[in-house]
Amino acid sequence: MGADADPVPLDGNCLAGPLAGLLAVDVTTTAGRCTHCGDVAMLARAAVWAHPMGYVGRCRVCGQVLLVVVEHPDGVRVAARGLSWWGLGGGDDDGGPPS
Numbered sequence: 001m002g003a004d005a006d007p008v009p010l011d012g013n014c015l016a017g018p019l020a021g022l023l024a025v026d027v028t029t030t031a032g033r034c035t036h037c038g039d040v041a042m043l044a045r046a047a048v049w050a051h052p053m054g055y056v057g058r059c060r061v062c063g064q065v066l067l068v069v070v071e072h073p074d075g076v077r078v079a080a081r082g083l084s085w086w087g088l089g090g091g092d093d094d095g096g097p098p099s
């Protein structure tokens with residue numbers, strides 16, 4: 001399953017199936033892990049500041065910027081450098097990070 005297992009990489013189309021579930025859910029129920037303090041929480045728990053250009057979501061535990069969401073004329077842009085992972089499962093309700 002890892003990138004090193006296959007001699008030739010696939011193109012991004014192979015991610016359609018695995019990511020379909022992520023994009024079809026209420027995104028606030030997804031969870032992520034803060035790269036700074038390691039806290040795992042649902043996105044709904046982030047402290048979010050709204051700015052004219054978009055939103056900045058910070059970790060409730062350490063204050064680190066988790067993600068920035070910008071409503072660009074060509075579509076929404078997300079930078080999530082403060083998350084070591086982001087996805088379904090994990091967070092407040094059901095334990096640790098996805099396996």
Ligand SMILES: [Zn+2]
Nearest residue numbers: 034037059062
């Ligand atoms: Zn944190």
